[in-house]
Amino acid sequence: MKLVIAEDDPTSRAMLQAVSSQWGYEPLLAEDGNAAWDLLHQEDPPRLLILDWEMPNLDGVALCARIREVQTTDPPFIILLTARDKPIDVVTALDAGANDYIIKPFEPIELKARLEVGRRMLNLQSRMAQAHLKLAYQATHDPLTNLLNRRAIMSALELEMDRAGRQMYPLAVGMCDIDHFKKINDEHGHLVGDEVLKEVSRRISSALRPYDPIGRYGGEEFLILLNSCGLQVTPPFERLLEAVGGTPIIAHNVECRVTLSCGVAVFEPPQDHRDGTALLAAADLALYKAKDQGRNRTLFEPPKTEAIAPAKLVSN
Numbered sequence: 001m002k003l004v005i006a007e008d009d010p011t012s013r014a015m016l017q018a019v020s021s022q023w024g025y026e027p028l029l030a031e032d033g034n035a036a037w038d039l040l041h042q043e044d045p046p047r048l049l050i051l052d053w054e055m056p057n058l059d060g061v062a063l064c065a066r067i068r069e070v071q072t073t074d075p076p077f078i079i080l081l082t083a084r085d086k087p088i089d090v091v092t093a094l095d096a097g098a099n100d101y102i103i104k105p106f107e108p109i110e111l112k113a114r115l116e117v118g119r120r121m122l123n124l125q126s127r128m129a130q131a132h133l134k135l136a137y138q139a140t141h142d143p144l145t146n147l148l149n150r151r152a153i154m155s156a157l158e159l160e161m162d163r164a165g166r167q168m169y170p171l172a173v174g175m176c177d178i179d180h181f182k183k184i185n186d187e188h189g190h191l192v193g194d195e196v197l198k199e200v201s202r203r204i205s206s207a208l209r210p211y212d213p214i215g216r217y218g219g220e221e222f223l224i225l226l227n228s229c230g231l232q233v234t235p236p237f238e239r240l241l242e243a244v245g246g247t248p249i250i251a252h253n254v255e256c257r258v259t260l261s262c263g264v265a266v267f268e269p270p271q272d273h274r275d276g277t278a279l280l281a282a283a284d285l286a287l288y289k290a291k292d293q294g295r296n297r298t299l300f301e302p303p304k305t306e307a308i309a310p311a312k313l314v315s316n
Contacts, residue, residue, distance in 0.1 A: 001119055002026045002046035006036035006063070007081070008055045016050060019108050023115065033058025037066065040076070047074065048118050050111075053082035053093070061096045068097035073129050077118035081106075142216040144194060145201035153215025153223045157276050160213065160225045165269045172233040174224040175283040176204070176240065176262040179295040181220040188254050195251035196258060200244055207243035208236060223280075224262075237262050237298040245296060259296035263287025266300065 003025040007013040017027045028046055030036035032055045039046060051060035058066075060080050067076060080098040082089070093101050099121070100114050140152040148156060157173065164171040178184075178200055185193040197220065204214055204222060217223040226236055245259040263286030265279045274282070286301035293299070 001048055001122075002028055002044075003115070004028050004030060004036050004039050004046045004049040004051075006030040006033060006050065006055060006060065007052040008032055009052075012052070016111075019111070020050075020115070023112055025115070032056050033060065033063040036063060040067065045076075047076040047122050048115065049076050049078045050115075051078060051080055051098075053080055053084060061093060061098075064093070064097040073132070074125060077122050079111075079114055079118060145198055145216050147201050147205070147222070148213060148215035150215065150217055153213060153217065153225075154276070156213040156215065156225060157223070157279075160227065161267060161276060161279075164227070164267055168269055169227060170233070170269075171267040172224075172226040172236075172264055173267060173279045173283050174226065174237060174262050174264045174298075175217065175280070175287045176222045176224060176260050177287055177291070178220040178244075179259045179261055179291075184256055184258075188251075188256070192251045192254050192256070196249055196256055199249045199251070200258060200260070203243040204240060207239040212236075233264065233266055233300075234298070237264065241296065241298065261287060261290040261295045262298040263290055264298060264300045 001024075003020050005013060005016045005020065005027050007016060007029075008031055013029055013031070017029060020027045025048070028039050030039055033051070034057045036049070036051065037058065051063055053060040055063075060082070064078055064080065067078065077100075078098045079100045079102060080093045081102050081104065082093070083104040085103045090101050099118065102111060102114060140148060142149045147153075160171055178196070181193065181196070184196055200220075201214075201216070201222070204224070208214065208224070208226070212227070213225040215223045224240075226233060240262065241260055245257075249256045249258050263283045265274075265282035265286065267274065267279055282301040286299045289301070290297050290299040
């Protein structure tokens with residue numbers, strides 16, 4: 001584990017470097033607080049620090065306070081090293097953000113034990129942060145397709161509408177549905193159906209920009225939000241139809257010819273005063289019409305002159 005040693009006295013700095021290296025740490029040396037601060041901004045920064053209180057330019061307590069001003073889910077563990085031994089000094093150091101405090105002169109065995117406490121705390125902190133990220137991902141993503149789940153995509157719809165309203169650009173709200181998906185489940189089973197859902201999700205994601213919100217709205221339905229600022233809204237949906245239906249999907253040794261139908265409502269501020277519910281209803285109506293007109297196509301509600309013609313694919 002990397003260890004910052006910020007100490008202005010060369011002899012003490014060399015001693016700390018020698019013993020910490022013997023204990024398996026990778027010491028990074030700094031002669032004052034500013035140099036230590038720079039070390040914390042390198043790639044893969046160290047998270048375990050020994051800071052001397054009395055240093056030129058930026059002392060250990062001031063550096064502690066500066067470090068704690070940075071908002072992070074993975075803060076460093078700081079041990080403050082000083083000859084000051086009054087209770088008020090300990091309180092000052094801890095209030096500034098130090099995790100631990102060692103009074104000079106100290107025994108190396110004591111420093112080693114306190115460093116090990118810091119290492120354990122940092123490892124526990126990392127595991128907790130990873131668990132939090134995992135739970136946050138699970139709370140917002142569909143477990144089968146890894147797309148946003150319904151709650152998350154609905155939240156994204158509100159955010160994108162707000163953004164579109166502020167920046168005055170159109171937002172395409174697309175409701176897409178796998179054609180004849182029930183037939184796939186009935187003829188080949190739900191394991192095949194699940195693989196089809198996952199592959200369709202992957203193809204949809206690959207056909208759009210990385211930052212376009214895509215969610216599994218329910219069953220075999222997907223909700224897609226496209227910021228169409230400066231662009232026609234039809235080309236992305238053309239890519240979707242081709243990406244999904246251009247080549248068969250092989251699932252558990254079963255070849256499935258899969259196509260997609262999409263209904264799109266375009267939110268166009270400032271004259272468009274519809275809310276999210278109205279936009280979803282309009283997109284759903286367009287999807288119903290696309291299904292009624294033969295599937296494997298995109299239709300707009302209200303109809304637009306640049307609406308996509310049916311793709312030249314054989315629908316299931």
